[in-house]
Amino acid sequence: MDDIDRSLLTLLQADASQSYATLGQSVGLSTGAAHERVRKLRERGVIRRTTIEVDHDAVGRGMLAFVLVEASTWMGSDETRDALMALPDVQEAHIVAGSASLLLKIRTATTEDLQVVLRRIYELDQVLTARSVVVLETFFERPLEPVQHSGS
Amino acid sequence: MDDIDRSLLTLLQADASQSYATLGQSVGLSTGAAHERVRKLRERGVIRRTTIEVDHDAVGRGMLAFVLVEASTWMGSDETRDALMALPDVQEAHIVAGSASLLLKIRTATTEDLQVVLRRIYELDQVLTARSVVVLETFFERPLEPVQHSGS
DNA sequence: GTTGAAAACAAGTGTCC
DNA sequence: GGACACTTGTTTTCAAC
Numbered sequence: 576m577d578d579i580d581r582s583l584l585t586l587l588q589a590d591a592s593q594s595y596a597t598l599g600q601s602v603g604l605s606t607g608a609a610h611e612r613v614r615k616l617r618e619r620g621v622i623r624r625t626t627i628e629v630d631h632d633a634v635g636r637g638m639l640a641f642v643l644v645e646a647s648t649w650m651g652s653d654e655t656r657d658a659l660m661a662l663p664d665v666q667e668a669h670i671v672a673g674s675a676s677l678l679l680k681i682r683t684a685t686t687e688d689l690q691v692v693l694r695r696i697y698e699l700d701q702v703l704t705a706r707s708v709v710v711l712e713t714f715f716e717r718p719l720e721p722v723q724h725s726g727s
Numbered sequence: 728m729d730d731i732d733r734s735l736l737t738l739l740q741a742d743a744s745q746s747y748a749t750l751g752q753s754v755g756l757s758t759g760a761a762h763e764r765v766r767k768l769r770e771r772g773v774i775r776r777t778t779i780e781v782d783h784d785a786v787g788r789g790m791l792a793f794v795l796v797e798a799s800t801w802m803g804s805d806e807t808r809d810a811l812m813a814l815p816d817v818q819e820a821h822i823v824a825g826s827a828s829l830l831l832k833i834r835t836a837t838t839e840d841l842q843v844v845l846r847r848i849y850e851l852d853q854v855l856t857a858r859s860v861v862v863l864e865t866f867f868e869r870p871l872e873p874v875q876h877s878g879s
Numbered sequence: 880g881t882t883g884a885a886a887a888c889a890a891g892t893g894t895c896c
Numbered sequence: 897g898g899a900c901a902c903t904t905g906t907t908t909t910c911a912a913c
Contacts (some may be wrong), residue, residue, distance in 0.1 A: 576785070584781055591743065592777040610889075621785040625744040626778060626831070626870065629736055633728070633773040635876030639821070641793070641830060656866045667790070668866035678793060678860055678908050682871050708795070708830055714808045714820035718778065719834055721786035722815075725883065748908055760880050762908075 576621070579604065581721040583612055584621070588718035591625050636664075637712040640689055644677035648701040658699055664692045675706070677708040728773070731756070733765055733873040736773070740870035743777050743850055788816075788834040791862040792841055798827035800853040816844045827858070 582602045586593070597607035616622045631637060644650070651670045659668045659679070667680035681698070683689045689707070696705050734754045738745070751761035757863070768774045783789060796802070803822050811820045811831070819832035831848070835841045848857050 581786070584779070584786065587779045589778070590776060591779045596888085605899055606888095607890090607900085611898090614890095619785070621782050623780040623782055624742060626780055627736070627739045628775040628778055629740065629742045629873070630773050630775055631871065631872065633771070634733070634736065634871065634873035636871050636874060641823075651864060659866060663872045667868045668870055669862040670864040670866065671793075672861045672863055673859075675860065678862070684874055685875055693785070699837065707825075708827065709824045710821040710830070711824055712803060712822040714811060714822065716819045719781065719783065719786065719788055719818055720815045721781070722788060722836055748907075757881055758908085759882080759910085763880085 580616060580621075583609070583616065584721050585718075587613070589620070631682060635684045638683045638685060638689060639713065640681050640683075641708045641710070642677075642679040642681055642693070642696065643671075643675035643688075643706045643708070644679065644696060644699075644702055645674060645704040645706075646676045646701045647703055649699075650676040655699065662692055662695055664688065669683060732768060732773075735768065736873050737763070737870075739774070754775060783834060787836045790835045790841060791838060791865065792833050792835075793860045793862070794829075794831040794833055794845070794848065795823075795827040795858045796831065796848060796851075796854055796859070797826060797856040797858075798828045798851075798853045799855055802828040802853075807851065814844055814847055816840065839864070 579602050586601055588597060589682070596604075596606045598613070602609065602643065603720050604612070613622070624669045631639070655677075656668070659665050664681050664683050666682050667678075669678045670676065671678045681689060681692055683692065684690040689709075693705055693707065696702060731754050735750065738750060738753055745764070746758075747760045747762040747803050750765070751758045754761065756764070766775070783791070807829075808820070811817050816833050816835050818834050819830075821830045822828065823830045831843060833844055835844065841861075845857055845859065848854060
């Protein structure tokens with residue numbers, strides 16, 4: 576993982592549909608070399624997959640909320656994970672440190688749909704409170720810049 | 728935006744590197760027709776871009792935290808946005824309703840780096856408190872399922 | 880939407896630096 | 897590890913229908 580790899584990742588995050596020829600030019604490599612680098616990044620799992628970014632409003636998910644769930648027991652079980660996975664509106668689920676146990680990112684079409692999801696969350700065992708933080712406006716959501724790091 | 732478009736979006740989110748021929752087969756269309764559909768979805772902005780998903784640990788961003796910022800003034804200004812944009816560790820920034828004004832998603836290499844970002848946030852005008860919620864484990868982060876909606 | 884042909888691209892080869 | 901030249905199979909793209 577050198578500077579060229581980091582550049583390739585940044586370029587691909589900006590536009591993964593560009594050709595290896597273009598990619599190579601941008602980083603000062605031949606088409607073949609650029610291709611080989613990207614192949615290895617995929618193989619090593621640094622690139623997890625190629626995907627598309629979809630407009631939330633256009634697919635009927637204009638409503639965004641974060642929910643902090645407090646529970647009277649450890650929420651890190653497979654059962655909890657599976658229960659959350661079964662709710663398609665829950666886009667992210669994290670186990671967190673602090674007074675809350677779980678942090679969820681939820682996208683729905685309307686506030687009514689959010690209520691439905693919250694009701695389901697309260698039905699989970701041991702849930703005490705679910706504090707919702709409703710998003711009024713998103714400033715930005717962007718890809719992560721690869722950083723220099725000591726390891727490897 | 729019909730069921731076929733929704734299927735195409737879901738398929739492309741799972742793997743945007745597949746050919747239009749494969750894509751067409753999956754939804755029961757010819758290569759050309761599938762291509763035309765996807766082209767229009769891009770044109771209409773439903774598909775914002777093609778990108779790659781990068782492994783956080785591999786690019787030196789193994790640490791994830793959400794930060795709730797309380798401020799004594801409205802944080803929805805362009806100045807606030809620009810100040811946050813200038814911090815590469817801040818991956819998402821949202822204006823929220825409730826006791827906090829701002830919700831940030833921050834990815835860093837270490838806890839020390841998180842501290843550095845927090846110091847920068849406290850330097851913003853009118854910031855009163857910044858409550859960090861540190862992620863211990865991510866259950867999942869997934870693409871959003873397109874939903875049926877009344878409009879269009 | 881479909882079909883089919885031309886152009887562009889990816890993926891693999893060997894050789895040299 | 898990378899450049900360069902070449903080949904083969906696939907994919908995209910763009911006609912005409």
